[in-house]
Amino acid sequence: MSEQAGDDHLPNDVPAVQTALVEWYEADHRDYPWRQTDDPYEILVSEVMSQQTQLDRVVAAWEDFLEQWPTVADLAAADRGDVVGFWTDHSLGYNNRAKYLHEAARQVVEDHDGQWPRDPDGLSELMGVGPYTANAVASFAFNNGNAVVDTNVKRVLYRAFDVPDDDSAFEETAQRLMPEGRSEVWNNAIMELGGVACEKTPDCDGAQCPWREWCSAYQSGDFTAPDVPTQPTFEGSRRQMRGRVISVLNEYDELALDELGPRVRVDYAPEGEYGREWLRGLLSDLDDDGLVTLTDGVATLSRT
DNA sequence: TTCCCGCAGT
DNA sequence: ACTGCGGGAA
Numbered sequence A: 001m002s003e004q005a006g007d008d009h010l011p012n013d014v015p016a017v018q019t020a021l022v023e024w025y026e027a028d029h030r031d032y033p034w035r036q037t038d039d040p041y042e043i044l045v046s047e048v049m050s051q052q053t054q055l056d057r058v059v060a061a062w063e064d065f066l067e068q069w070p071t072v073a074d075l076a077a078a079d080r081g082d083v084v085g086f087w088t089d090h091s092l093g094y095n096n097r098a099k100y101l102h103e104a105a106r107q108v109v110e111d112h113d114g115q116w117p118r119d120p121d122g123l124s125e126l127m128g129v130g131p132y133t134a135n136a137v138a139s140f141a142f143n144n145g146n147a148v149v150d151t152n153v154k155r156v157l158y159r160a161f162d163v164p165d166d167d168s169a170f171e172e173t174a175q176r177l178m179p180e181g182r183s184e185v186w187n188n189a190i191m192e193l194g195g196v197a198c199e200k201t202p203d204c205d206g207a208q209c210p211w212r213e214w215c216s217a218y219q220s221g222d223f224t225a226p227d228v229p230t231q232p233t234f235e236g237s238r239r240q241m242r243g244r245v246i247s248v249l250n251e252y253d254e255l256a257l258d259e260l261g262p263r264v265r266v267d268y269a270p271e272g273e274y275g276r277e278w279l280r281g282l283l284s285d286l287d288d289d290g291l292v293t294l295t296d297g298v299a300t301l302s303r304t
Numbered sequence B: 001t002t003c004c005c006g007c008a009g010t
Numbered sequence C: 001a002c003t004g005c006g007g008g009a010a
Helices: A014-027 A040-050 A055-068 A072-076 A080-089 A095-111 A131-142 A151-161 A167-177 A183-196 A216-220 A238-252 A257-264 A276-288
Strands: A254-256 A292-295 A298-301
Touching (some): A014 A167, A040 A095, A072 A095, A080 A238, A080 A298, A131 A183, A151 A216, A238 A276, A238 A298, A254 A257, A257 A276, A276 A292
Antiparallel strands (some): A292 A298
16 A cells, blocks of 8 residues: 555666656757746746647747737736637637636736746646646746656656556656656656657657666567547537637627628528527537627627 | 647536 | 547648
8 A cells, every 4th residue: 555656667776767868858859949938927828839739830829929928917918809819820729728828817917916826736726727737837937846747758658667557657657757856857858758759659769768778668669658539530520610610700800690600611501400500509609618709699709 | 540748617 | 537629730
């Protein structure tokens, strides 16, 4: 019972494993602009954008976003529709994340007098900030986080140390592996490892993976990775239709149902299967999500 | 097709 | 524990 899960998966010489990774990272790594700042606002923006969007596409969006809303106070004062519109203009995916980011900015300004929480627990109170993002921001802004566990970290630990595909085991092992007080460099480094050396298709020798001598997968040649749940088909999905509604409303400010419908689905027919009834349901959900306002049959992006 | 630095609501 | 959430790129 006192034996911590995951403990027995680590090599004996943990300090050597730690040093190898940190030195590998510091010798050479991708130079994303958010790695040049310790501003928690700028870090949070980068993390939220990165959650489901490839990093190379995030760079331009991140720079544009910070140009438009340079501080957390600027974002807190912004119109919700402008933030959501920005999100769709930059193809950043999940519009709810734009709302969360906007809401989190307001929380910092209104609930914390503009002062950012400096630890994972405090950061977790912010809208849209879960365990991963709380530790990422605490680490990269304040060097004060716990070990991050995302799909990259899971894949690395699963392969290198045969950690079972179990969230608590990953969390436990990741934390025991992280050098005390060095969350900033460590969390950057282990995710960099997953990003450039230990991807789905590994590149151990090409990336000169610093863990080859300890790595179970490198020894066995079995580079199986934990299952990542696959998403249902996007084409024709409700998610796609929601995205189109946001995109169209961003372009037209406001539209009546029968004006909006054909721009969302070419086969829109007011009385058909995909007609007013269907569109009203879609808009009702978007309204509940705080993304769209539907009043008197006219839809707009949410203002507040 | 699959991947991509998760989270909130229920 | 389970479900919904976008969309570009490889």
